[in-house]
Amino acid sequence: MSRTARRDVAMLLVGLLAGAGALYTFQDRNAPVSGSLAAERGHGAEGGHGEEGGGHAEGGVELDDTRLAAAGIGLETAGPGTLRQKLRLNGLVQPNQENVVQVTPRFPGIVREIRKRIGDTVAKGDVLAVVESNQSLTTYDMKAPISGTVVDRQVGLGEYASEQKPAFVVADLSTLWVDLSVYRRDFPRVRAGDTVAIDPEDGGPVIDGRVAYVSPIGSADTQTALARAVIANDGMRLRPGLFAVGTITLAEKPVDLAVRASALQTIDNRTVVFVRDGDAFAPRDVEIGARDGEWVEVLFGLMPGDVYAAKNSFVVKAELAKGSASHEH
Structure with missing residues:
Protein backbone atom coordinates (compact mmCIF):
# COMPACT_ATOMS: atom_id res chain seq x y z
CA MET A 1 0.00 0.00 0.00
CA SER A 2 1.32 3.39 -0.87
CA ARG A 3 2.24 5.98 1.77
CA THR A 4 -0.74 8.15 0.81
CA ALA A 5 -3.19 5.24 1.15
CA ARG A 6 -1.83 4.29 4.58
CA ARG A 7 -2.31 7.90 5.76
CA ASP A 8 -5.93 7.97 4.60
CA VAL A 9 -6.74 4.72 6.43
CA ALA A 10 -5.18 6.05 9.67
CA MET A 11 -7.25 9.22 9.52
CA LEU A 12 -10.42 7.16 8.95
CA LEU A 13 -9.71 5.01 12.02
CA VAL A 14 -9.13 8.09 14.21
CA GLY A 15 -12.43 9.56 13.03
CA LEU A 16 -14.34 6.38 13.79
CA LEU A 17 -12.86 6.14 17.30
CA ALA A 18 -13.72 9.81 18.08
CA GLY A 19 -17.32 9.30 16.92
CA ALA A 20 -17.73 6.22 19.11
CA GLY A 21 -16.46 8.17 22.13
CA ALA A 22 -18.87 11.00 21.52
CA LEU A 23 -21.78 8.58 21.15
CA TYR A 24 -20.83 6.80 24.39
CA THR A 25 -20.67 10.08 26.28
CA PHE A 26 -24.09 11.18 25.00
CA GLN A 27 -25.68 7.85 25.97
CA ASP A 28 -24.09 7.93 29.43
CA ARG A 29 -25.62 11.32 30.22
CA ASN A 30 -29.10 10.15 29.30
CA ALA A 31 -28.99 6.65 30.73
CA PRO A 32 -31.10 5.75 33.83
CA VAL A 33 -29.29 6.43 37.08
CA SER A 34 -28.80 3.56 39.47
CA GLY A 35 -30.57 3.63 42.87
CA SER A 36 -27.45 4.35 44.91
CA LEU A 37 -26.34 7.09 42.55
CA ALA A 38 -29.83 8.65 42.56
CA ALA A 39 -29.81 8.67 46.35
CA GLU A 40 -26.43 10.37 46.38
CA ARG A 41 -27.58 13.02 43.92
CA GLY A 42 -30.84 13.55 45.76
CA HIS A 43 -29.02 13.90 49.05
CA GLY A 44 -26.78 16.57 47.58
CA ALA A 45 -29.73 18.51 46.13
CA GLU A 46 -31.63 18.61 49.42
CA GLY A 47 -28.58 19.45 51.47
CA GLY A 48 -29.10 16.35 53.63
CA HIS A 49 -31.85 17.91 55.82
CA GLY A 50 -35.04 16.16 54.73
CA GLU A 51 -37.58 16.36 57.59
CA GLU A 52 -34.99 17.19 60.26
CA GLY A 53 -36.55 20.67 60.66
CA GLY A 54 -39.14 19.13 63.02
CA GLY A 55 -42.23 21.28 62.47
CA HIS A 56 -40.60 24.12 60.60
CA ALA A 57 -42.42 24.77 57.35
CA GLU A 58 -40.80 26.48 54.40
CA GLY A 59 -40.37 30.12 55.49
CA GLY A 60 -42.43 29.59 58.67
CA LEU A 83 -56.71 54.27 67.58
CA ARG A 84 -57.09 56.33 70.74
CA GLN A 85 -54.99 59.16 72.12
CA LYS A 86 -55.00 58.58 75.85
CA LEU A 87 -53.89 60.36 79.01
CA ARG A 88 -52.82 58.11 81.88
CA LEU A 89 -53.16 59.48 85.42
CA ASN A 90 -52.26 58.05 88.81
CA GLY A 91 -55.01 58.12 91.42
CA LEU A 92 -56.09 57.25 94.94
CA VAL A 93 -59.37 55.55 95.81
CA GLN A 94 -61.43 57.49 98.38
CA PRO A 95 -64.86 57.04 99.95
CA ASN A 96 -67.59 59.08 98.29
CA GLN A 97 -67.85 61.78 100.93
CA GLU A 98 -71.42 62.51 99.91
CA ASN A 99 -72.30 59.02 101.16
CA VAL A 100 -70.35 59.14 104.44
CA VAL A 101 -72.16 59.91 107.72
CA GLN A 102 -70.68 60.56 111.13
CA VAL A 103 -72.96 59.23 113.87
CA THR A 104 -72.91 61.14 117.18
CA PRO A 105 -74.91 60.51 120.36
CA ARG A 106 -78.09 62.58 120.81
CA PHE A 107 -77.25 62.99 124.49
CA PRO A 108 -73.97 62.43 126.28
CA GLY A 109 -73.75 59.27 128.33
CA ILE A 110 -72.16 55.90 128.96
CA VAL A 111 -72.04 53.23 126.26
CA ARG A 112 -73.82 50.18 127.64
CA GLU A 113 -73.83 47.99 124.49
CA ILE A 114 -71.85 47.80 121.29
CA ARG A 115 -73.89 46.19 118.50
CA LYS A 116 -71.72 46.91 115.45
CA ARG A 117 -68.01 46.93 114.81
CA ILE A 118 -65.67 48.25 112.11
CA GLY A 119 -66.27 46.39 108.86
CA ASP A 120 -69.83 45.37 109.65
CA THR A 121 -72.44 45.96 106.97
CA VAL A 122 -75.51 47.78 108.28
CA ALA A 123 -78.92 48.73 106.98
CA LYS A 124 -80.54 52.07 107.63
CA GLY A 125 -82.04 52.00 111.17
CA ASP A 126 -79.81 49.23 112.53
CA VAL A 127 -78.72 49.78 116.14
CA LEU A 128 -75.02 50.59 116.41
CA ALA A 129 -74.82 51.01 120.20
CA VAL A 130 -76.95 51.57 123.28
CA VAL A 131 -76.16 54.65 125.36
CA GLU A 132 -77.33 55.53 128.89
CA SER A 133 -78.09 59.23 129.01
CA ASN A 134 -76.46 61.25 131.80
CA GLN A 135 -79.49 63.51 131.94
CA SER A 136 -82.34 61.03 132.25
CA LEU A 137 -80.40 57.92 133.23
CA THR A 138 -82.40 56.04 130.61
CA THR A 139 -80.95 54.24 127.61
CA TYR A 140 -81.49 55.03 123.97
CA ASP A 141 -80.37 53.44 120.68
CA MET A 142 -77.77 54.99 118.44
CA LYS A 143 -78.88 53.98 114.92
CA ALA A 144 -77.34 53.94 111.47
CA PRO A 145 -78.75 56.83 109.44
CA ILE A 146 -77.89 55.16 106.09
CA SER A 147 -77.14 51.70 104.75
CA GLY A 148 -73.47 50.99 104.32
CA THR A 149 -70.37 49.80 106.13
CA VAL A 150 -69.00 50.82 109.51
CA VAL A 151 -65.61 52.28 108.63
CA ASP A 152 -64.69 53.87 111.97
CA ARG A 153 -65.66 53.66 115.63
CA GLN A 154 -64.48 56.03 118.36
CA VAL A 155 -66.22 54.59 121.45
CA GLY A 156 -65.93 51.43 123.46
CA LEU A 157 -68.07 49.57 125.94
CA GLY A 158 -68.40 51.53 129.22
CA GLU A 159 -66.83 54.66 127.77
CA TYR A 160 -68.28 58.13 127.90
CA ALA A 161 -69.83 59.19 124.60
CA SER A 162 -70.15 62.89 123.88
CA GLU A 163 -72.24 64.66 121.28
CA GLN A 164 -69.07 66.63 120.49
CA LYS A 165 -67.33 63.64 118.87
CA PRO A 166 -68.64 61.08 116.34
CA ALA A 167 -69.01 57.63 117.84
CA PHE A 168 -69.31 55.80 114.48
CA VAL A 169 -68.67 56.54 110.79
CA VAL A 170 -70.88 54.74 108.28
CA ALA A 171 -70.04 54.88 104.57
CA ASP A 172 -71.96 53.68 101.56
CA LEU A 173 -69.15 52.16 99.48
CA SER A 174 -71.31 51.25 96.49
CA THR A 175 -69.84 54.30 94.76
CA LEU A 176 -66.35 55.70 95.28
CA TRP A 177 -64.18 58.63 94.35
CA VAL A 178 -60.89 58.21 92.54
CA ASP A 179 -58.76 61.31 93.00
CA LEU A 180 -56.46 61.62 89.97
CA SER A 181 -53.31 63.74 89.86
CA VAL A 182 -53.09 65.96 86.76
CA TYR A 183 -49.76 67.56 85.89
CA ARG A 184 -49.57 71.17 84.79
CA ARG A 185 -48.95 70.41 81.11
CA ASP A 186 -52.17 68.39 81.02
CA PHE A 187 -54.50 70.92 82.70
CA PRO A 188 -56.12 72.00 79.41
CA ARG A 189 -56.79 68.40 78.39
CA VAL A 190 -58.91 67.32 81.37
CA ARG A 191 -62.50 68.50 81.74
CA ALA A 192 -65.44 67.66 83.96
CA GLY A 193 -67.64 65.17 82.15
CA ASP A 194 -64.75 63.31 80.49
CA THR A 195 -65.10 59.53 80.41
CA VAL A 196 -62.37 57.81 82.39
CA ALA A 197 -61.43 54.13 82.65
CA ILE A 198 -60.20 53.16 86.11
CA ASP A 199 -57.80 50.24 86.40
CA PRO A 200 -57.43 48.89 89.96
CA GLU A 201 -54.47 46.84 88.65
CA ASP A 202 -55.91 43.65 90.11
CA GLY A 203 -55.99 41.76 86.82
CA GLY A 204 -59.69 42.43 86.19
CA PRO A 205 -61.40 44.62 83.59
CA VAL A 206 -61.32 48.40 83.83
CA ILE A 207 -64.21 50.28 85.46
CA ASP A 208 -65.84 53.09 83.52
CA GLY A 209 -66.60 56.39 85.24
CA ARG A 210 -66.73 60.13 84.64
CA VAL A 211 -64.72 63.09 85.80
CA ALA A 212 -67.08 64.91 88.15
CA TYR A 213 -64.79 67.67 89.37
CA VAL A 214 -61.53 69.36 88.44
CA SER A 215 -59.98 71.43 91.20
CA PRO A 216 -59.16 75.06 90.38
CA ILE A 217 -56.41 74.89 93.02
CA GLY A 218 -53.12 72.98 92.66
CA SER A 219 -51.05 71.18 95.26
CA ALA A 220 -47.83 72.88 96.35
CA ASP A 221 -46.30 69.54 97.34
CA THR A 222 -46.92 67.62 94.10
CA GLN A 223 -47.41 70.48 91.63
CA THR A 224 -50.54 68.73 90.38
CA ALA A 225 -54.25 69.45 90.35
CA LEU A 226 -56.99 67.05 91.39
CA ALA A 227 -59.48 65.53 88.95
CA ARG A 228 -62.11 63.46 90.72
CA ALA A 229 -63.85 60.54 89.05
CA VAL A 230 -66.99 58.89 90.43
CA ILE A 231 -67.25 55.15 89.81
CA ALA A 232 -69.50 52.27 90.78
CA ASN A 233 -67.95 49.75 93.16
CA ASP A 234 -69.76 46.61 92.05
CA GLY A 235 -68.97 43.63 94.23
CA MET A 236 -66.92 45.87 96.54
CA ARG A 237 -63.98 45.35 94.21
CA LEU A 238 -62.27 48.61 95.16
CA ARG A 239 -61.24 49.69 98.63
CA PRO A 240 -60.55 53.22 99.81
CA GLY A 241 -56.89 53.94 100.42
CA LEU A 242 -55.57 51.90 97.49
CA PHE A 243 -53.92 53.25 94.35
CA ALA A 244 -55.51 53.03 90.91
CA VAL A 245 -54.78 54.28 87.41
CA GLY A 246 -57.21 56.37 85.37
CA THR A 247 -57.09 56.66 81.58
CA ILE A 248 -58.91 59.45 79.75
CA THR A 249 -59.48 59.12 75.99
CA LEU A 250 -58.65 62.46 74.36
CA ALA A 251 -59.18 61.63 70.67
CA GLU A 252 -60.17 58.69 68.46
CA LYS A 253 -59.18 57.76 64.89
Whole structure:
Protein backbone atom coordinates (compact mmCIF):
# COMPACT_ATOMS: atom_id res chain seq x y z
CA MET A 1 0.00 0.00 0.00
CA SER A 2 1.32 3.39 -0.87
CA ARG A 3 2.24 5.98 1.77
CA THR A 4 -0.74 8.15 0.81
CA ALA A 5 -3.19 5.24 1.15
CA ARG A 6 -1.83 4.29 4.58
CA ARG A 7 -2.31 7.90 5.76
CA ASP A 8 -5.93 7.97 4.60
CA VAL A 9 -6.74 4.72 6.43
CA ALA A 10 -5.18 6.05 9.67
CA MET A 11 -7.25 9.22 9.52
CA LEU A 12 -10.42 7.16 8.95
CA LEU A 13 -9.71 5.01 12.02
CA VAL A 14 -9.13 8.09 14.21
CA GLY A 15 -12.43 9.56 13.03
CA LEU A 16 -14.34 6.38 13.79
CA LEU A 17 -12.86 6.14 17.30
CA ALA A 18 -13.72 9.81 18.08
CA GLY A 19 -17.32 9.30 16.92
CA ALA A 20 -17.73 6.22 19.11
CA GLY A 21 -16.46 8.17 22.13
CA ALA A 22 -18.87 11.00 21.52
CA LEU A 23 -21.78 8.58 21.15
CA TYR A 24 -20.83 6.80 24.39
CA THR A 25 -20.67 10.08 26.28
CA PHE A 26 -24.09 11.18 25.00
CA GLN A 27 -25.68 7.85 25.97
CA ASP A 28 -24.09 7.93 29.43
CA ARG A 29 -25.62 11.32 30.22
CA ASN A 30 -29.10 10.15 29.30
CA ALA A 31 -28.99 6.65 30.73
CA PRO A 32 -31.10 5.75 33.83
CA VAL A 33 -29.29 6.43 37.08
CA SER A 34 -28.80 3.56 39.47
CA GLY A 35 -30.57 3.63 42.87
CA SER A 36 -27.45 4.35 44.91
CA LEU A 37 -26.34 7.09 42.55
CA ALA A 38 -29.83 8.65 42.56
CA ALA A 39 -29.81 8.67 46.35
CA GLU A 40 -26.43 10.37 46.38
CA ARG A 41 -27.58 13.02 43.92
CA GLY A 42 -30.84 13.55 45.76
CA HIS A 43 -29.02 13.90 49.05
CA GLY A 44 -26.78 16.57 47.58
CA ALA A 45 -29.73 18.51 46.13
CA GLU A 46 -31.63 18.61 49.42
CA GLY A 47 -28.58 19.45 51.47
CA GLY A 48 -29.10 16.35 53.63
CA HIS A 49 -31.85 17.91 55.82
CA GLY A 50 -35.04 16.16 54.73
CA GLU A 51 -37.58 16.36 57.59
CA GLU A 52 -34.99 17.19 60.26
CA GLY A 53 -36.55 20.67 60.66
CA GLY A 54 -39.14 19.13 63.02
CA GLY A 55 -42.23 21.28 62.47
CA HIS A 56 -40.60 24.12 60.60
CA ALA A 57 -42.42 24.77 57.35
CA GLU A 58 -40.80 26.48 54.40
CA GLY A 59 -40.37 30.12 55.49
CA GLY A 60 -42.43 29.59 58.67
CA VAL A 61 -43.06 27.39 61.68
CA GLU A 62 -45.77 24.90 62.57
CA LEU A 63 -47.49 25.14 65.96
CA ASP A 64 -50.66 23.20 66.70
CA ASP A 65 -53.29 24.26 69.22
CA THR A 66 -51.65 22.30 72.04
CA ARG A 67 -48.32 24.04 71.57
CA LEU A 68 -50.05 27.40 71.21
CA ALA A 69 -51.78 26.95 74.55
CA ALA A 70 -48.58 25.78 76.26
CA ALA A 71 -46.67 28.83 74.98
CA GLY A 72 -49.49 31.25 75.80
CA ILE A 73 -49.72 32.47 72.21
CA GLY A 74 -52.96 34.38 71.69
CA LEU A 75 -54.61 34.62 68.27
CA GLU A 76 -56.66 37.50 66.90
CA THR A 77 -58.18 38.42 63.56
CA ALA A 78 -57.02 41.49 61.65
CA GLY A 79 -59.77 43.97 60.90
CA PRO A 80 -60.94 47.56 61.31
CA GLY A 81 -60.02 49.29 64.56
CA THR A 82 -59.89 52.55 66.43
CA LEU A 83 -56.71 54.27 67.58
CA ARG A 84 -57.09 56.33 70.74
CA GLN A 85 -54.99 59.16 72.12
CA LYS A 86 -55.00 58.58 75.85
CA LEU A 87 -53.89 60.36 79.01
CA ARG A 88 -52.82 58.11 81.88
CA LEU A 89 -53.16 59.48 85.42
CA ASN A 90 -52.26 58.05 88.81
CA GLY A 91 -55.01 58.12 91.42
CA LEU A 92 -56.09 57.25 94.94
CA VAL A 93 -59.37 55.55 95.81
CA GLN A 94 -61.43 57.49 98.38
CA PRO A 95 -64.86 57.04 99.95
CA ASN A 96 -67.59 59.08 98.29
CA GLN A 97 -67.85 61.78 100.93
CA GLU A 98 -71.42 62.51 99.91
CA ASN A 99 -72.30 59.02 101.16
CA VAL A 100 -70.35 59.14 104.44
CA VAL A 101 -72.16 59.91 107.72
CA GLN A 102 -70.68 60.56 111.13
CA VAL A 103 -72.96 59.23 113.87
CA THR A 104 -72.91 61.14 117.18
CA PRO A 105 -74.91 60.51 120.36
CA ARG A 106 -78.09 62.58 120.81
CA PHE A 107 -77.25 62.99 124.49
CA PRO A 108 -73.97 62.43 126.28
CA GLY A 109 -73.75 59.27 128.33
CA ILE A 110 -72.16 55.90 128.96
CA VAL A 111 -72.04 53.23 126.26
CA ARG A 112 -73.82 50.18 127.64
CA GLU A 113 -73.83 47.99 124.49
CA ILE A 114 -71.85 47.80 121.29
CA ARG A 115 -73.89 46.19 118.50
CA LYS A 116 -71.72 46.91 115.45
CA ARG A 117 -68.01 46.93 114.81
CA ILE A 118 -65.67 48.25 112.11
CA GLY A 119 -66.27 46.39 108.86
CA ASP A 120 -69.83 45.37 109.65
CA THR A 121 -72.44 45.96 106.97
CA VAL A 122 -75.51 47.78 108.28
CA ALA A 123 -78.92 48.73 106.98
CA LYS A 124 -80.54 52.07 107.63
CA GLY A 125 -82.04 52.00 111.17
CA ASP A 126 -79.81 49.23 112.53
CA VAL A 127 -78.72 49.78 116.14
CA LEU A 128 -75.02 50.59 116.41
CA ALA A 129 -74.82 51.01 120.20
CA VAL A 130 -76.95 51.57 123.28
CA VAL A 131 -76.16 54.65 125.36
CA GLU A 132 -77.33 55.53 128.89
CA SER A 133 -78.09 59.23 129.01
CA ASN A 134 -76.46 61.25 131.80
CA GLN A 135 -79.49 63.51 131.94
CA SER A 136 -82.34 61.03 132.25
CA LEU A 137 -80.40 57.92 133.23
CA THR A 138 -82.40 56.04 130.61
CA THR A 139 -80.95 54.24 127.61
CA TYR A 140 -81.49 55.03 123.97
CA ASP A 141 -80.37 53.44 120.68
CA MET A 142 -77.77 54.99 118.44
CA LYS A 143 -78.88 53.98 114.92
CA ALA A 144 -77.34 53.94 111.47
CA PRO A 145 -78.75 56.83 109.44
CA ILE A 146 -77.89 55.16 106.09
CA SER A 147 -77.14 51.70 104.75
CA GLY A 148 -73.47 50.99 104.32
CA THR A 149 -70.37 49.80 106.13
CA VAL A 150 -69.00 50.82 109.51
CA VAL A 151 -65.61 52.28 108.63
CA ASP A 152 -64.69 53.87 111.97
CA ARG A 153 -65.66 53.66 115.63
CA GLN A 154 -64.48 56.03 118.36
CA VAL A 155 -66.22 54.59 121.45
CA GLY A 156 -65.93 51.43 123.46
CA LEU A 157 -68.07 49.57 125.94
CA GLY A 158 -68.40 51.53 129.22
CA GLU A 159 -66.83 54.66 127.77
CA TYR A 160 -68.28 58.13 127.90
CA ALA A 161 -69.83 59.19 124.60
CA SER A 162 -70.15 62.89 123.88
CA GLU A 163 -72.24 64.66 121.28
CA GLN A 164 -69.07 66.63 120.49
CA LYS A 165 -67.33 63.64 118.87
CA PRO A 166 -68.64 61.08 116.34
CA ALA A 167 -69.01 57.63 117.84
CA PHE A 168 -69.31 55.80 114.48
CA VAL A 169 -68.67 56.54 110.79
CA VAL A 170 -70.88 54.74 108.28
CA ALA A 171 -70.04 54.88 104.57
CA ASP A 172 -71.96 53.68 101.56
CA LEU A 173 -69.15 52.16 99.48
CA SER A 174 -71.31 51.25 96.49
CA THR A 175 -69.84 54.30 94.76
CA LEU A 176 -66.35 55.70 95.28
CA TRP A 177 -64.18 58.63 94.35
CA VAL A 178 -60.89 58.21 92.54
CA ASP A 179 -58.76 61.31 93.00
CA LEU A 180 -56.46 61.62 89.97
CA SER A 181 -53.31 63.74 89.86
CA VAL A 182 -53.09 65.96 86.76
CA TYR A 183 -49.76 67.56 85.89
CA ARG A 184 -49.57 71.17 84.79
CA ARG A 185 -48.95 70.41 81.11
CA ASP A 186 -52.17 68.39 81.02
CA PHE A 187 -54.50 70.92 82.70
CA PRO A 188 -56.12 72.00 79.41
CA ARG A 189 -56.79 68.40 78.39
CA VAL A 190 -58.91 67.32 81.37
CA ARG A 191 -62.50 68.50 81.74
CA ALA A 192 -65.44 67.66 83.96
CA GLY A 193 -67.64 65.17 82.15
CA ASP A 194 -64.75 63.31 80.49
CA THR A 195 -65.10 59.53 80.41
CA VAL A 196 -62.37 57.81 82.39
CA ALA A 197 -61.43 54.13 82.65
CA ILE A 198 -60.20 53.16 86.11
CA ASP A 199 -57.80 50.24 86.40
CA PRO A 200 -57.43 48.89 89.96
CA GLU A 201 -54.47 46.84 88.65
CA ASP A 202 -55.91 43.65 90.11
CA GLY A 203 -55.99 41.76 86.82
CA GLY A 204 -59.69 42.43 86.19
CA PRO A 205 -61.40 44.62 83.59
CA VAL A 206 -61.32 48.40 83.83
CA ILE A 207 -64.21 50.28 85.46
CA ASP A 208 -65.84 53.09 83.52
CA GLY A 209 -66.60 56.39 85.24
CA ARG A 210 -66.73 60.13 84.64
CA VAL A 211 -64.72 63.09 85.80
CA ALA A 212 -67.08 64.91 88.15
CA TYR A 213 -64.79 67.67 89.37
CA VAL A 214 -61.53 69.36 88.44
CA SER A 215 -59.98 71.43 91.20
CA PRO A 216 -59.16 75.06 90.38
CA ILE A 217 -56.41 74.89 93.02
CA GLY A 218 -53.12 72.98 92.66
CA SER A 219 -51.05 71.18 95.26
CA ALA A 220 -47.83 72.88 96.35
CA ASP A 221 -46.30 69.54 97.34
CA THR A 222 -46.92 67.62 94.10
CA GLN A 223 -47.41 70.48 91.63
CA THR A 224 -50.54 68.73 90.38
CA ALA A 225 -54.25 69.45 90.35
CA LEU A 226 -56.99 67.05 91.39
CA ALA A 227 -59.48 65.53 88.95
CA ARG A 228 -62.11 63.46 90.72
CA ALA A 229 -63.85 60.54 89.05
CA VAL A 230 -66.99 58.89 90.43
CA ILE A 231 -67.25 55.15 89.81
CA ALA A 232 -69.50 52.27 90.78
CA ASN A 233 -67.95 49.75 93.16
CA ASP A 234 -69.76 46.61 92.05
CA GLY A 235 -68.97 43.63 94.23
CA MET A 236 -66.92 45.87 96.54
CA ARG A 237 -63.98 45.35 94.21
CA LEU A 238 -62.27 48.61 95.16
CA ARG A 239 -61.24 49.69 98.63
CA PRO A 240 -60.55 53.22 99.81
CA GLY A 241 -56.89 53.94 100.42
CA LEU A 242 -55.57 51.90 97.49
CA PHE A 243 -53.92 53.25 94.35
CA ALA A 244 -55.51 53.03 90.91
CA VAL A 245 -54.78 54.28 87.41
CA GLY A 246 -57.21 56.37 85.37
CA THR A 247 -57.09 56.66 81.58
CA ILE A 248 -58.91 59.45 79.75
CA THR A 249 -59.48 59.12 75.99
CA LEU A 250 -58.65 62.46 74.36
CA ALA A 251 -59.18 61.63 70.67
CA GLU A 252 -60.17 58.69 68.46
CA LYS A 253 -59.18 57.76 64.89
CA PRO A 254 -60.88 54.88 63.02
CA VAL A 255 -58.61 52.85 60.69
CA ASP A 256 -59.39 50.24 58.05
CA LEU A 257 -57.01 47.61 59.40
CA ALA A 258 -55.29 47.30 62.77
CA VAL A 259 -53.41 44.69 64.79
CA ARG A 260 -52.20 44.52 68.35
CA ALA A 261 -48.90 46.29 68.92
CA SER A 262 -47.67 43.12 70.64
CA ALA A 263 -47.99 41.29 67.29
CA LEU A 264 -45.15 43.24 65.66
CA GLN A 265 -41.75 41.58 65.46
CA THR A 266 -38.52 42.48 63.63
CA ILE A 267 -36.64 40.05 61.36
CA ASP A 268 -33.58 41.29 59.45
CA ASN A 269 -34.69 44.91 60.00
CA ARG A 270 -38.15 44.11 58.56
CA THR A 271 -41.34 44.60 60.51
CA VAL A 272 -43.42 41.42 60.35
CA VAL A 273 -46.60 39.89 61.71
CA PHE A 274 -46.89 36.11 62.04
CA VAL A 275 -50.00 35.04 60.10
CA ARG A 276 -51.50 31.59 60.68
CA ASP A 277 -52.55 29.24 57.88
CA GLY A 278 -53.67 25.90 59.25
CA ASP A 279 -51.06 24.99 61.87
CA ALA A 280 -48.31 27.03 60.19
CA PHE A 281 -47.22 30.59 60.97
CA ALA A 282 -45.43 32.61 58.31
CA PRO A 283 -43.82 36.05 58.79
CA ARG A 284 -45.67 38.62 56.71
CA ASP A 285 -43.91 41.92 55.96
CA VAL A 286 -46.13 44.86 56.91
CA GLU A 287 -46.10 48.60 56.47
CA ILE A 288 -47.47 50.33 59.53
CA GLY A 289 -49.06 53.75 60.01
CA ALA A 290 -50.40 55.47 63.10
CA ARG A 291 -50.40 53.75 66.46
CA ASP A 292 -51.41 54.12 70.07
CA GLY A 293 -50.22 52.19 73.09
CA GLU A 294 -52.24 49.09 72.17
CA TRP A 295 -53.08 49.07 68.45
CA VAL A 296 -51.16 49.70 65.21
CA GLU A 297 -52.58 50.68 61.83
CA VAL A 298 -51.51 48.36 58.99
CA LEU A 299 -51.21 50.07 55.60
CA PHE A 300 -49.93 47.13 53.58
CA GLY A 301 -49.15 43.43 54.05
CA LEU A 302 -52.30 42.05 55.69
CA MET A 303 -55.88 41.46 54.69
CA PRO A 304 -59.04 41.68 56.84
CA GLY A 305 -59.70 38.25 58.26
CA ASP A 306 -56.05 37.20 58.56
CA VAL A 307 -55.49 35.31 61.83
CA TYR A 308 -52.25 36.36 63.50
CA ALA A 309 -50.21 35.81 66.66
CA ALA A 310 -51.21 38.74 68.85
CA LYS A 311 -49.94 37.69 72.27
CA ASN A 312 -46.47 36.25 72.91
CA SER A 313 -45.63 36.48 69.20
CA PHE A 314 -41.96 36.50 70.18
CA VAL A 315 -42.32 32.76 70.86
CA VAL A 316 -43.14 32.20 67.18
CA LYS A 317 -40.11 34.27 66.22
CA ALA A 318 -37.91 32.19 68.51
CA GLU A 319 -39.21 28.95 66.98
CA LEU A 320 -38.55 30.31 63.50
CA ALA A 321 -34.99 31.22 64.51
CA LYS A 322 -34.44 27.70 65.87
CA GLY A 323 -35.58 26.23 62.58
CA SER A 324 -33.28 28.52 60.58
CA ALA A 325 -30.33 27.58 62.79
CA SER A 326 -30.95 23.84 62.32
CA HIS A 327 -31.07 24.21 58.52
CA GLU A 328 -27.78 26.11 58.52
CA HIS A 329 -26.11 23.02 59.97
